[in-house]
Amino acid sequence: MKWLWRAVLASLLIAALAAGAAWQWLRSPLALAAPSVELSIEPGTSPAEVARAWVAAGVQADARLLYQWFKWSGQARQIRAGSYEAHAGITPRGLLDKMVRGDEVLEQLRLIDGWNWRQVRAALAAAPALKPVAAAMSDADLMAALGEPGVAPEGRFFPDTYAYSRGVSDLTVLRRAHAAMRKRLAAAWSGRADGLPLRSADEALVLASIVEKETGVAGDRSKVAAVFVNRLRLGMPLQTDPTVIYGLGERFDGNLRKRDLTRDTPFNTYTRGGLPPTPIAMPGAASLHAALHPAPVKSLYFVARGDGSSEFSDDLAAHNRAVNKYQRGGP
Structure with a gap:
């Protein structure tokens, strides 16, 4: 029976060593191909695809190991879509935490009081990392998509600073500005003199x-x-x-x-x-x-x-x- 106990002890030792190695890996910085690595995760992307995408983007790790960590943590399904950036020193634990929190890299679009619609169009075209969906639409089609068919776009967007995820469409940002103006205008009108x-x-x-x-x-x-x-x-x-x-x-x-x-x-x-x-x-x-x-x-x-x-x-x-x-x- 000694051989059986020895086998059990050996298995336990191997498991302990593996657990220790895994624990150490989770706390150690990931090697990156550049000082920072960026990734945009689309809605519906599976955890396995997320792991492979990080490796393709420049995280120098085994994609299977990353995926197993996401799965073992119990948080794989909590990964949020968005734009993320991994900096030097980030650990596997930190990488997952970032995606679960939705700690995204955000860009900003500033719409200025007094701008006309041509200036808004120009600002959208110049904004970084915006997907040009509205840019290809006529004014009529754009306003129909926003739920106001037949209405001119001039003045229909509230001037403010809008933060957005990289890769989001310009139509999404415009929809927020349009909703903000409708809300502001309705409130102002209801409280008019x-x-x-x-x-x-x-x-x-x-x-x-x-x-x-x-x-x-x-x-x-x-x-x-x-x-x-x-x-x-x-x-x-x-x-x-x-x-x-x-x-x-x-x-x-x-x-x-x-x-x-x-x-x-x-x-x-x-x-x-x-x-x-x-x-x-x-x-x-x-x-x-x-x-x-x-x-x-x-x-x-x-x-x-x-x-x-x-x-x-x-x-x-x-x-x-x-x-x-x-x-x-x-x-």
């Missing part, structure tokens, strides 16, 4: 976009909104240059001329009354609030002072004096 000459949240969005483009300093925002609200109440044309510039599109060369003010387009608020048909840019939260909570003033005019701020006037005579002072250098 009484008696505004606006028939819908869409009209509020158009007005907010004009306020966004016309405001030089934050302190003037609610007064700028008040000027346009007061004009709408009286049936006066808005006569705002940014809408004219928007209507000119790519023909605008940086100089707004008198002939441009008389050139009729759907966005020329000198030749047409009321609000233009769509927003002219993406308004931020402050402009949305100002459009729906204008300052309690009677101003109908404003002119730039030259320092970013504006001089507001209640009547044309006062406005002409302000223009003479700030634009013509008069007394």
Whole structure:
């Protein structure tokens, strides 16, 4: 029977040594083909495929051993899809923990208050590691995919910084920005001041976009909104240059001329009354609030002072004096 005990002891010793070696392996840094190795895991990727993908990406280990670790840990099915980066010094345990936590490498897209749709398209095209799905879609198809068929995309996305995983589609990021604007606009509209000459949240969005483009300093925002609200109440044309510039599109060369003010387009608020048909840019939260909570003033005019701020006037005579002072250098 001694031989049997010896065999059992030998087996136990081998198992203990194997367990010790496995424990040591789990705590030891993995060899990498580069200082950092990146991997994007698509939804539905099996743990075995994840292990093989890490090895193909540059983790210098046996893929079968990695997979057995994922499986033995009991967390193999908790691995999340996403973009990950393994740095020098990472251990097998650390690699699995990173994927289970969803500790991804994220890129960022920043959409700026006041940008128009062409600028949004350009930012998406320049953003790193975005899959170009929306880039190949027409504006009409894009808005249909976002659940608003027949709606122009201008102004329909909330300006903010959006973090995203590498390899995600530009449509996914746009969907988040679109949902954010819908939520912000609905909240602003539901809390609007009484008696505004606006028939819908869409009209509020158009007005907010004009306020966004016309405001030089934050302190003037609610007064700028008040000027346009007061004009709408009286049936006066808005006569705002940014809408004219928007209507000119790519023909605008940086100089707004008198002939441009008389050139009729759907966005020329000198030749047409009321609000233009769509927003002219993406308004931020402050402009949305100002459009729906204008300052309690009677101003109908404003002119730039030259320092970013504006001089507001209640009547044309006062406005002409302000223009003479700030634009013509008069007394």
